[in-house]
Amino acid sequence: MKQSYVYILKCSDHSYYTGVTSNLESRMFKHNSGFYPDCYTFLRRPLELVFYCEFTDITLAIDKEKQIKKWSRVKKEAVINGDYDALVNLARKNFDK
Template identity: 70%
Template sequence: MKKSFVYILKCIDNTYYTGITSNLENRLFQHSSGFYKNSYTYKRRPVTMVFYTEFIDINLAIEKEKQIKKWSRVKKEALINGDYDDLVNLAKKKFE
């Protein structure tokens, strides 16, 4: 089975970019070199990989990438820092 990776980059403007790839090393090179001029990271270089995780099921990887993209900055930082127990408590909640 082919591996897939979900990754998070920290950009020079202190924003995060979440993506998915089957070749992590090549994709990081593409982000760093500005290979795609219309990409989010092109004008936010240099970028630093701050998190990645590996999947065997591409469908699960796509689902997780979409999920992480919706997360708040604080929740992404908890994931990046390995504070997994905090992730549940950082879900967006509406209080009336």
């Protein structure tokens, strides 16, 4: 089975970028070299890979990428730091309802 990766990059402006790829090394090279001039990361180089996880099912990887993109900065930092127990408590809650 082909491996897929969901990854989080820390940009030079301290923002985060989340993506999915089947070749993490190649994608990192392309991001850092400016291969994608219209990409969010182009003007935010240099970039640092701060998190990645592997999947054997690309559909699951894409679903996880979409999920992480919706997360708050604090929740992304919890997963980056390996604080998985905090993720449940960092879920966004709407108390106005």
